[in-house]
Amino acid sequence: MSKRKKGKRKLKKKSIIIFFSIILLIAISVLIVFNIHISNIYIKNNHYLSDEEIISIAKLSDYPTIIDANTLSIKNNLEKNIYIKKAKVYKKGFFNQVYIDIEENYPLFMYQDKIYLYNLKTTKDNKIVPIVTNEIPEDVFNEFVKSMRIVNIDILERISEIKYDSNGIDKGRFKLTMNDGIYVYVTLLKFEKINNYDKIVSTLGDKKGILYLDSGEYFELFKN
Numbered sequence: 001m002s003k004r005k006k007g008k009r010k011l012k013k014k015s016i017i018i019f020f021s022i023i024l025l026i027a028i029s030v031l032i033v034f035n036i037h038i039s040n041i042y043i044k045n046n047h048y049l050s051d052e053e054i055i056s057i058a059k060l061s062d063y064p065t066i067i068d069a070n071t072l073s074i075k076n077n078l079e080k081n082i083y084i085k086k087a088k089v090y091k092k093g094f095f096n097q098v099y100i101d102i103e104e105n106y107p108l109f110m111y112q113d114k115i116y117l118y119n120l121k122t123t124k125d126n127k128i129v130p131i132v133t134n135e136i137p138e139d140v141f142n143e144f145v146k147s148m149r150i151v152n153i154d155i156l157e158r159i160s161e162i163k164y165d166s167n168g169i170d171k172g173r174f175k176l177t178m179n180d181g182i183y184v185y186v187t188l189l190k191f192e193k194i195n196n197y198d199k200i201v202s203t204l205g206d207k208k209g210i211l212y213l214d215s216g217e218y219f220e221l222f223k224n
Contacts, residue, residue: 038063039096046102047153048127049083054100057081058089066095074098082123083107108148109162111136118149130159130176140164140172140188147191155197173214186213193217 041060043051055061058074071089078087078100088101107115107125111132114122136144144164151159161177165185172188182201186194193213200211200219209221 036066036094036096038066038069038098039093041098041100043100043102045104047104048106049081049102049104054078054102057084058100060098066091069098071098074100078102082117082121085119106153106156108145108151108156109159111141116145116148120145130156130162132162132164134164136164137171143172143188144174147188150192150195152195155195158197170214181208183210184213185210190214 038060041051041055041063043054046054049057057080058077060069060074071091075087075089078084078089083105084102085105086103090099091097092099105117105119105121107117107123107127107129109116109130109132112135113124115125115127115129116122148156158178158180159176160179163175163177164173165175166173170187174186174188176184176186176194178184178197180201184194184197190213197211204219207219207221209219211217211219
């Protein structure tokens with residue numbers, strides 16, 4: 001009888017040791033996980049906001065632990081920013097690699113000290129955007145905003161200034177000053193033609209002048 005009791009005691013002691021060993025391993029694993037920091041941040045589809053700005057907005061500048069940097073909080077931080085419409089956030093690896101896919105609410109132009117964004121909201125900022133240099137009639141302005149929304153982002157960056165320039169025939173006529181020194185005349189009805197700008201000027205070489213997209217689509221050299 002006494003031998004059986006000793007066997008039971010040994011078995012019970014062994015079970016207790018195994019149990020506490022498992023608990024210890026779990027505790028160590030949890031501590032390790034809580035102390036793993038974000039190692040890499042990958043950002044795509046941002047244009048106006050730099051990687052550094054997005055990392056700052058997402059509150060990831062100090063590369064926090066993977067527990068502190070959960071995907072929902074990162075997404076919420078990003079989508080609070082006026083220049084971000086949507087953000088998709090996910091992790092890879094050992095959850096220490098953060099991937100951020102941005103859909104920007106990019107700025108279109110500045111008018112009367114306000115920057116108009118793609119979603120038609122306005123803000124005051126120091127972003128480099130096309131500047132409207134004169135007043136646009138209210139009924140024309142609404143159509144102008146719609147037209148600017150169809151301009152490709154890379155072309156928007158090529159526009160320096162915009163002047164409302166009705167010629168008495170077409171009320172919706174504008175003169176665009178491009179940052180390469182070329183002037184472009186375009187109307188609201190033909191505004192999408194500005195998206196062909198790069199293709200058109202690639203045929204001009206170093207020539208500077210006026211590109212008429214409002215009628216005839218012809219190029220006139222500057223007079224000396």
